[in-house]
Amino acid sequence: MNVEKLVVIGQGYVGLPLAVRAVEAGLDVVGLDVDADRVKRLATGESFVEDVTAARLGRALATGRYHPTTEYVDAEGFDICVITVPTPLRDGTPDLSFVEQAGAGIGPYVRRGTTVVLESTTYPGTTDELLRPLLESASGLRSPGDFHLGYSPERIDPGNPTWRLENTPKVVSGLDEAALHRVDGFYRRLVEQTVPVDSTRVAELTKLIENTFRQVNIALINELTVLSHQLDIDVWQAIEAADTKPFGFMSFRPGPGVGGHCLPIDPCYLSWQVRRKLGRQFRFIELANDINHAMPEHVAHRVMTGLNRGGRSISDARVLLLGLAYKKNTGDLRDSPAVDVARQLRLLGAQVYAVEPYAEPHHLPDGVQVVPLTEAEVRRADAVVVVTDHDAFDYDMVARHARYVFDTRSRCQVGPTVELL
Ligand SMILES: NC(=O)c1ccc[n+]([C@@H]2O[C@H](COP(=O)([O-])OP(=O)(O)OC[C@H]3O[C@@H](n4cnc5c(N)ncnc54)[C@H](O)[C@@H]3O)[C@@H](O)[C@H]2O)c1
Structure with a gap:
């Protein structure tokens, strides 16, 4: 198959690495995102995703085959389109409005023979029951028959240097055999191994x-x-x-x-x-x-108890959190339990400080002051809490100088001042 023009809708944690990888594989790539600021920064070579370095993004831009844009009209004449927009929950209910907007946006540019793949995580049935009718009504075409539609779940693990997009097996599916063949052929150009399954529902459930x-x-x-x-x-x-x-x-x-x-x-x-x-x-x-949601409160209470044991009340205690991201070696604060730990500690009366070398300043939670990880900051704190275990932290220094460490990740050497979760 000779796919030349790829459109990737959504240039976030999933879409940007895919777009850059496709440029490296020789495709002409339109990186479409409704976030004008994000697109502007991408066009100047600024990456906000750890897995795509500025140098790599710069090389993609230098080929002249990577076009970040906010305009759906730039999708005109595409061969394959991959949708990587967010699928959040709203009050416990799936919010597929971004997928719907992406489908309505790309629909008018779907032609006979083109292929559309959904990568956003969603419940089984979405590709067939929600995306297909949208694309059909916007294009006046049918799938299967006129255009190809498939689903391929993303397995991207931000910050993982071993398992990257290209060497992680990619599950692929299509509404029919022809669509599966197209979707599989496309991803084979980008990854070492594909895993074809029988239906989009199986791929979604995977x-x-x-x-x-x-x-x-x-x-x-x-x-x-x-x-x-x-x-x-x-x-x-x-x-x-x-x-x-x-x-x-x-x-x-x-x-x-x-x-x-x-x-x-x-x-x-x-x-x-x-x-x-x-x-x-x-x-x-x-x-x-239920159990996972209760953990931040448990952590805050254990810190309070630990301070009490040392004769210190949590009220007005200076607590230093190491890491705010939800995952080590990334700056991603989305739904991070660390943010909840900070909130719970503040509710108990603590003054909360944090070390977070990766997060962007405007994403930091209210009421938490960010400080660098220095011996002086560690000594000044009544309690140091290891929340996100970034590899860059000097855990030996922390254990040596802190009055009390509560370590939720078991990174510090256990000693009289270190308590594990
Ligand atoms: N981040 C991960 O590690 C990961 C891993 C596997 C799967 N996923 C899934 O992949 C999907 C995308 O996640 P993400 O982390 O890349 O999200 P993200 O928020 O980093 O990026 C999504 C991008 O889509 C853009 N967008 C929203 N609506 C749009 C529209 N109508 N047209 C064009 N652009 C639009 C947003 O502006 C944003 O830049 C989600 O369903 C997620 O569950 C994420």
Whole structure:
């Protein structure tokens, strides 16, 4: 297949790496985004996604084959379009308005033989039941038949240097055999391995299985951690010991909760659909959500108790949080449990300071002052809380100089002043 013009709708964490990879593979790429500021910055070579360095973006722009734009009219004459817009929850209900807007925007440019792929995470049935009718009515064409439509879940893991877009197997699907063939052929140009499945619904469910599996297992370990603390057993050592079993066990680690655009949201797409279509609860998901949501409050209370033990009240205590991002080595604060930990500590009366080298200043939470990680800041704090375990932090220095460390990630050497979650 000879796809020449690609349109990627949404130039965020998913869309930008895809667009740049496609330029590297020789395609002519339109990077479409409604955020004019983002597009302007991309056009000048400024990347806000860790996985795409400014140098790499600069090389893509220098080919003359990467065109960031806010205008749908620039999609004119496209061969393939990939939709990577957000799919958030609104009051616990899937909000597909961005997918609808993207479908309505690209629909008029769909021609006979073109291919459209949805990558946004969503409930099974979205491609067929929501996107297909939109594209059909906007284009006056039909799929299957006139144009090809498919779904391919994104597996991007921001900040992971080992597993990148090109070496992570990519699940691909189409509404029919012809669409699958097109979608598969396109991604084979970008990634080392594709995994074709029989239907768009299977591909949509694949993504939800992956994230639900993680969300449920993290919740299991988090609940075990809370209970083990009360039983006075070192859960971290038990997990490490269990992890020596060469089969039948997969290690998940405790933490201050789950965050980002995936784990707190994607499983809810599945439980929402099960409720809507079957009138039943997806109990594992609901339970896991409850447990993970309660973790920031648990962390704040453990910090309060730790301060009390040292004869210090949390009221007006100076608490230094290490990391605010939901995930290490990234600056992504979306739904970060660290932000909730900060809020809970402030509710208890603490003055909250944070070290967050990666986040953009305008994304930082209210009432939290950002400071650099220095010996003086560590000494000044009544408590230091390791929330996001960025590799750049000097944990030895922190453990040496802090009066009290509450470590939710087990990064500091355990000692008399260090307490683990
Ligand atoms: N970030 C991840 O690690 C990750 C991993 C796997 C899957 N996903 C899924 O991929 C999808 C995109 O996530 P993301 O993290 O890239 O989001 P993002 O917010 O980083 O980027 C989405 C971009 O889409 C733009 N946009 C919104 N509506 C638009 C429209 N109608 N036309 C053009 N552009 C529009 C936004 O301005 C934004 O720049 C979501 O469904 C998410 O669940 C994300």
